[in-house]
Amino acid sequence: MLRLSPAAAALLLAAVAAAASPSAVAAFSPGAPRAAVSSIVRRPQTRTTPTSRRHPSVFATDPTSEDGDDEDAPPENPYADPNYPDLEFVNYDDPEYAVDQGLGDSEIYDNDDSKTLAEIEAMREERRRKNDEFQFETYHANVLRGGERSLGEWTVFQTDTFMGPEIIQGRNPEAADVPRLLKWDKVLKVVSRGSKIVTDPDAAWRVDGERIVHEERLATVDDFPTLMLKDEGEDDLEWEEEDVGHVENAFWPNEMGSLDFRGPGGNMCVGKAYTICDARPLRDGGEDGHEGPFSEMRTEVGVQENGMRFRVKLDYALLDEDSDTDGSDAAPPLHLRTLTVCRETLDGYWPDPSDNEDTKEGEEGPEKEGKSEVRRRNQQDITAALFGPPGASGGLYDPPPVGSEERAVGNYMLLDFEGGATVLLPHRFDQDAEDEDDRLGGWVTSLDWAPGKIRYQVDRKVMGGTKLKGLRALELSEVQSADADKWRPKDGGADMRQ
Secondary structure, eight states: OOOOOHHHHHHHHHHHHHHHOTTOOOOOOTTSOHHHHHTTOOOOSSOOOOSOSSSOOOOOOOTTSSSSOOTTSOOOOTTOOTTOTTOOOOOTTOTTOOOOOSOSSSTTTTTOHHHHHHHHHHHHHHHHHHHHHHHHHHIIIIISGGGOOEEEEEEEEEEGGGSOHHHHTTSOGGGTTSOOEEEOSSOEEEEEEEEEEESOTTOSSGGGGEEEEEEEEEOOGGGSOGGGOSSTTOOOOOOOHHHHHHHHOOSSOSSBOGGGGSGGGTOEEETTEEEEEEEEESSSOOSSSOSSOEEEEEEEEEEEETTEEEEEEEEEEOOHHHHOOTTOOOOOOEEEEEEEEEEEESSSSOOOGGGGOOOOTTOOGGGGTTOOSOOOTTHHHHHHHHHSSSSOTTSOSSOOOOOOHHHHHHHEEEEEETTTEEEEEESEEOOSOOSHHHHHHOEEEEEEEOSSSEEEEEEEEEOSGGGTTSEEEEEEEEEEGGGTTTTOOOSSOOOOOO
């Protein structure tokens, strides 16, 4: 028979009494095993947050349990809301708690590292696909406005780079590497639009079965609203072959799909700005046409706001003497061939400011030509934003980094255009990637334009070397036009030399 001393018997009775009291709390040292105290601890209904995160909180056992020792019972939530009884309680103070990241033993992952990485990549791909779809739909809805027409006046500038050595010799000796821009005499009037077509109605991912097709053509008399015709029975507009060929140059994939909006494709939308690109590889063998070197590349940057759109088209090509590489791995530079400034309105009328003037009663002859009875509410804004003084106020709002001074002078141009616009662009792309700035920094094209109260600067930043079609980022800055000088960034940017 077990015999207890009087002192031991007294301690045992005291422990039993403590277990029977619902408000009793056991005192234990930090090193005491939890199982040794959990069976005798009772908490009142009102509890406080544990003061120490080193040790687990001790909660009351299930009152319905016969012995109170059910270790499988879930812990009671001291912060439970009776209105939401089904919410799961997670005790983050439990040292055995671990976040379930799907990396443990399970039927899905079963500790197969290759399978885990494959599933992570599948989730990333799904996220990319959703972004592809967003970009695809945004470009169609916002930039192309669901297939609506845009009527524009195109001003074309042609560089002297492709006009022969006699012309090039006429450059200023201090800027012998910088091309001169020669403006075409004729302003082209162009109708632009883009629409969706369905190529596969049964595609598992809807946008996989859709494409965007673009159309840009020279205007005819039928494209002018009735009130804007100068004379009844006016003959059809006459365009030269060079004009037609210039407008037919495509700056986009033939049938643009959602995958074209990934970085390597060079197409993206952000806010009021967008950019598109297309290129022709110098040699066959590329998997998707995004890897250079390229024999031609055409890119476009634009901003639209207040019923207007201002965009710049840049056409690059190899020099004739660089076109034949004789099967070598050479990557000759691309040179700017033409630059086109497109000033467009989106209300169905042409942007010419004279289109808003009233015909005065009794006015006849040449003075009446070019005037119309059409009245635009925002004609004053259009005149200022598309045909106002050249150059952005104070120069480029936020000059981006372009590398060394030698690279800035030898590869870039800074140009001002009517309508308060400033453009920074490379006039020469070095595709050999031997220069450190080229490899690490890539290239940037910037458009600064203020069509109203808001001033926009969009920066198209691309990769260096043979990956120059690939888009690193499309950045858009927005600032109140009146406060632009006040908030102009002071992070080391500087105006580029012209």
